[in-house]
Amino acid sequence: MALLHIAEPGQSSEPHQHRIAIGIDLGTTHSLVATIRSGKAHVLPDQDGHVLLPSVVHYAAENTSYGYAAQKFLVHDPSNTITSVKRFMGRSQADIKFQHPYQLMGTAQDMPTFQTAAGQKTPVEISADLLKQLKYRAEQSVAQQIQGAVITVPAYFDEAQRQATRDAAQLAGLNVLRLLNEPTAAAVAYGLDQTSKLELDQNYVIYDLGGGTFDVSILRFSQGVFEVLATGGHTALGGDDLDRLIVKWLKQQLNLENIDNTSYANFINAAKQAKEALSTQTHVNIAVEEHSVELDRLTFETIIQPALDRTLHVCKRVLRDAKLELSEIKQVVLVGGSTRSYAVQDAVEKLFNQTPLCSINPDEVVAIGAAMTADQLIGNSTEQALLLDVTPLSLGLETMGGLVERIIPRNTAIPIARKQEFTTYKDGQTAMLIHVLQGERDLVEHCRSLGQFILHGIPPMTAGQARIEVTFQVDANGLLSVSAQETTSGIQANIDIKPSYGLSDADMERLLLDGYKYAEEDKHLRHLHETKMEAERELEALTQALTADAQLLNEEQLLKLQHVQQQLGTALQSDQIDNIESAVKQLKQQSDQFAALRMNRHIDHALKGTKLDDWSTPSTK
Numbered sequence: 001m002a003l004l005h006i007a008e009p010g011q012s013s014e015p016h017q018h019r020i021a022i023g024i025d026l027g028t029t030h031s032l033v034a035t036i037r038s039g040k041a042h043v044l045p046d047q048d049g050h051v052l053l054p055s056v057v058h059y060a061a062e063n064t065s066y067g068y069a070a071q072k073f074l075v076h077d078p079s080n081t082i083t084s085v086k087r088f089m090g091r092s093q094a095d096i097k098f099q100h101p102y103q104l105m106g107t108a109q110d111m112p113t114f115q116t117a118a119g120q121k122t123p124v125e126i127s128a129d130l131l132k133q134l135k136y137r138a139e140q141s142v143a144q145q146i147q148g149a150v151i152t153v154p155a156y157f158d159e160a161q162r163q164a165t166r167d168a169a170q171l172a173g174l175n176v177l178r179l180l181n182e183p184t185a186a187a188v189a190y191g192l193d194q195t196s197k198l199e200l201d202q203n204y205v206i207y208d209l210g211g212g213t214f215d216v217s218i219l220r221f222s223q224g225v226f227e228v229l230a231t232g233g234h235t236a237l238g239g240d241d242l243d244r245l246i247v248k249w250l251k252q253q254l255n256l257e258n259i260d261n262t263s264y265a266n267f268i269n270a271a272k273q274a275k276e277a278l279s280t281q282t283h284v285n286i287a288v289e290e291h292s293v294e295l296d297r298l299t300f301e302t303i304i305q306p307a308l309d310r311t312l313h314v315c316k317r318v319l320r321d322a323k324l325e326l327s328e329i330k331q332v333v334l335v336g337g338s339t340r341s342y343a344v345q346d347a348v349e350k351l352f353n354q355t356p357l358c359s360i361n362p363d364e365v366v367a368i369g370a371a372m373t374a375d376q377l378i379g380n381s382t383e384q385a386l387l388l389d390v391t392p393l394s395l396g397l398e399t400m401g402g403l404v405e406r407i408i409p410r411n412t413a414i415p416i417a418r419k420q421e422f423t424t425y426k427d428g429q430t431a432m433l434i435h436v437l438q439g440e441r442d443l444v445e446h447c448r449s450l451g452q453f454i455l456h457g458i459p460p461m462t463a464g465q466a467r468i469e470v471t472f473q474v475d476a477n478g479l480l481s482v483s484a485q486e487t488t489s490g491i492q493a494n495i496d497i498k499p500s501y502g503l504s505d506a507d508m509e510r511l512l513l514d515g516y517k518y519a520e521e522d523k524h525l526r527h528l529h530e531t532k533m534e535a536e537r538e539l540e541a542l543t544q545a546l547t548a549d550a551q552l553l554n555e556e557q558l559l560k561l562q563h564v565q566q567q568l569g570t571a572l573q574s575d576q577i578d579n580i581e582s583a584v585k586q587l588k589q590q591s592d593q594f595a596a597l598r599m600n601r602h603i604d605h606a607l608k609g610t611k612l613d614d615w616s617t618p619s620t621k
Contacts, residue, residue: 021148021378022138023370028086028238029211031055032364033134034371035142041368044141052363056083057129059116066133078261079103080116084240087212088112088123090161101261124168131172148177150374152366154213155181156233156392162478177377178476182208183217184228185369186335189360192221202330207348210336212238216315218322227413230321231392232314239338242304246271249303253293279340301343308347315351326352334358335365395472398435400425401529402444407472417473428460432468434484455484457491531577535568535584542591545598552597564590
């Protein structure tokens with residue numbers, strides 16, 4: 001009798017077959033790849049035993065080199081040696097305001113293209129080249145085909161930056177199982193979901209200071225659900241910025257104003273080495289070119305304090321967003337190579353009043369968490385923890401009067417789908433513009449436009465009768481799609497939001513802080529716009545009524561209505577809510593009698609030609 005092979009849903013039907021999935025930390029400074037072997041996560045080395053792949057690519061006319069081999073060209077050929085490409089992903093050329101040695105092509109509003117000896121290269125193509133190296137490393141290590149990958153991104157990456165990352169992965173030939181926020185990956189690596197099973201509602205802070213980005217997230221584990229309560233950060237703040245602050249200090253000490261690209265690369269390398277040395281030493285001698293300067297730990301802390309203050313400010317804001325006190329945080333996890341610095345660890349410890357958790361190598365923890373998640377998604381793991389990330393900024397659409405209607409508020413767990421019904425504004429309207437926005441303000445002009453499309457073919461109806469159902473859907477990767485449907489006719493339209501560039505760090509910070517700073521002002525502006533829209537509707541309705549039935553009024557009644565019409569028109573120009581509301585009230589008082597006359601006329605018209613018997617109740621037998 002033959003035996004039947006039985007497999008769980010999502011798992012292989014072949015006995016003893018283990019699907020190979022990898023986790024990739026595509027970092028600004030270094031990138032890593034990890035996988036699960038015999039139930040444990042392993043970071044995979046290259047043929048020389050290095051687990052870190054420097055995120056550097058050198059493009060020469062005849063060949064391309066990667067990682068450590070490419071680093072050798074940083075000083076001698078900086079314009080063709082691309083480093084920290086993650087800081088260019090999904091961002092416009094106008095957003096690139098830090099010093100770099102590259103020749104960037106394209107317009108200010110497009111994602112830049114690098115002019116290299118091997119031709120023009122986009123940030124997506126460069127990232128794809130790095131991902132191909134990691135994929136090859138994994139295939140050589142496991143001697144099997146890679147069936148899926150989880151790639152991590154900063155929690156604060158917007159739709160454009162996430163889409164650029166996914167495009168790079170697909171260009172590298174990877175099957176992307178999910179884009180996972182880096183803080184969530186770190187929490188998975190530490191098994192915080194497992195340690196919290198005996199204790200309900202435990203809150204954790206993930207402080208992630210990498211090479212080029214900073215993220216802080218508050219995660220809660222409760223009843224099998226791993227949820228990001230709130231997140232914040234900077235898309236351009238990290239170890240690279242600490243290096244630049246040291247270089248700025250060195251230039252001041254040496255009275256140097258401008259240095260060429262080659263010297264700048266030398267200074268950056270020296271600053272990086274000094275920063276790393278000061279994590280274990282109290283002072284270090286910086287020797288760069290013909291210069292020599294001594295830097296002690298106290299001075300170093302003073303130099304980088306502005307950057308640290310920015311990270312701590314974000315931590316406090318995220319705590320407010322999560323509505324938590326410091327005493328409610330169970331543990332703080334440090335992630336990213338920059339957290340090796342004593343100054344960073346000390347600043348975090350003082351803010352949260354506890355020693356941060358950093359037992360796993362901070363360079364490897366994100367890749368390990370991504371590998372564990374990939375193993376679960378591919379069907380090998382039986383872990384039951386559910387991971388929920390959140391939207392970094394509110395998503396909504398434009399309504400009449402230049403107002404923003406929020407559909408998905410910021411810090412909403414994803415994946416998520418939300419529907420809301422809208423209607424037409426004018427009689428006979430047959431099309432509607434759907435304008436998708438991102439931000440925390442109430443007016444369109446204060447938010448960021450993500451895209452727009454037009455829903456055509458709406459049946460002509462009286463204003464307010466059409467029913468337009470708009471659906472916002474954010475998938476597990478944080479990518480947004482929007483659709484609209486007119487429910488009576490079934491006609492529909494949709495858009496996948498793929499902006500050509502992402503938010504700069506300044507724009508991201510501005511959108512969030514302005515939401516708090518101008519909350520009262522926005523409340524007043526929304527009230528003003530809504531009041532004006534209601535008044536304009538009253539004026540339009542009265543104008544249409546007078547056009548049709550003005551003969552029902554005597555001269556005195558007509559003059560009174562025209563007078564209150566003029567008063568309301570004048571009040572609308574004043575932008576004073578009290579004046580507008582008072583004028584609307586007077587208009588309604590004068591127009592009520594007119595409305596009654598119109599109703600009587602229409603009833604008389606409807607009943608004309610009928611007999612009393614037509615309205616009598618028929619007898620029953």
